Amino acid sequence: MAGQRNSKAVGVIRLVLAAAVTLLILFPVYWMVVSSLKTQSEMRLAVPTLWPEGFAWENYAEAFRVIPYARYFGNTLIMSVGLIILQLNVALWAAYAFAKGRFWGKELLFLLILAALIVPDQVTFIPIYVMMSNLSWLDTFWALIVPNGASAFGIFLLRQAFKSLNNDVLEAARVDGAGRFALIYKMLLPMALPTVVTLVVLIFISSWNSYFWPLIMTNSSDMRVLTIGIAFLRDSIAGDEAMYFHIIMAASVMAILPIIIVYSLMQKHIVAAMANSTFK
Template sequence: MKDNYMAGSAKNRKAMMTLRIIGAVIVTLVMFFPVYWLLISAFKTQSEMRMAVPTFWPETFAWQNFAEAFRVIPYARYFGNTLLMAVGTIVLQLNVALMAAYAFAKGQFKGRDTLFLLVLAALIVPEQVIFVPVYVMMSKLDWLNTFWALIVPHGASAYAIFLLRQAFKSINNDVLEAARVDGAGRFSILYKLLFPMAMPTIVTMGVLIFISSWNSYFWPLIMTNNNDMRVLTVGIAMLRDSIAGNEAMFFNVIMASSVMAIIPIVVVFTVMQKHIVAAMANSTFK
């Protein structure tokens, strides 16, 4: 009887494992299908895009769609603007987060934990709530249609401060005391000691900031109205809106533009994914 029970349990475990695998495959297919459709649409011709019955593989690979994207919009200009905005945001936000996280993790001052909780409270405030006062501020500074308006408002991130604080708290204070005895100042300790030791978290934050900046649409849309300052997300949306009612003629070009826009994100995330996993494993609240 015991053997029958064990055999039944083994069958149940096998059945549950099979169901989990099937469920995982279904979820993966559902999530990946839009990306697949984006990729194959980028290579279809206009005539194939207008077919009543959609095809699930391009009949002819229309590589000219990618060149057409550079013709219909100043794609290179938008790409450069997006890259400059993303890099500038990374540099500013990481430096602000490093200094704030150092203060919250290793500093000793009254109200430190209360202030940190207030910083975390900023995580629940959506960007759309504060954009009006920030827009007015950018306007008074005469920063609209400049990279200052695209970068400076994102100079501080509560999430980046939280992750770096967790990484700094895991570092023994004896290491810092030894550095102080050797005559190291606060900035030397931060950038020459803590920075290398928290490298997985810093790389992770750099990747997440890059992805967020690269995909940003709302902020660049309201902060710029000059074509020379547009970024990729806004430029592709303007291309879509400019052909409203005739999408079938240029939908393949829109898809090709979108494919080129996501390539940097895929490359950066693929190269840095091991650092992201290591940082997330060390981000528990302490």
């Protein structure tokens, strides 16, 4: 009986702690959504309210008026889709080589790719910036997409998935005359679909949240992405945030909505892929 009581007590404590941590993490998101629905006068109250007195849905329309929101959204979408296509294809071919290929120095090269995970963008952006300038790619989608076309983490993730697949099926396909293109796109990709979907989601989230790279690679307002546009909106009203804070929050809510939707729909694939991505 004492053991059962202790087990129940531990379960209750864990539940309470889990609920407390969840509330702590979700409260900033809640506050952002609530603030986006408040009026300007309510935002300037000395004592903040936890729930809006009235739902000011016009704040979302105002965000489109204050900044070219549709343009920023479109730029972000183009950059994200371009990165998904490029990174996914590079990762598929590289992962196939490291998982199923046979060549000298394969493991050493793979370790060098993993080492790239610890190199921050701030270390490499100067030579890449000079390269983009020499190619006249600055302030274009080429500069936003091409330099980030290879993902060390994506190669690692798919390589682990491909290594777990049976080679007998691939050998049978080779006997039937299948080339590398067919092996990768018609066999390996469908067999590792959960991992591929996970990688697509992670690339989308990373590119949608990207701030540093678009900041240094774009100059004109026409090429800005959402993160830069919202940051510029905030900086443009520095010292008078109370006047437009509800507009900034409305723009931020619309910016994170695609991430929340995509992650919520695909989170089970992410958990399954991560569980199968141990180093082998």
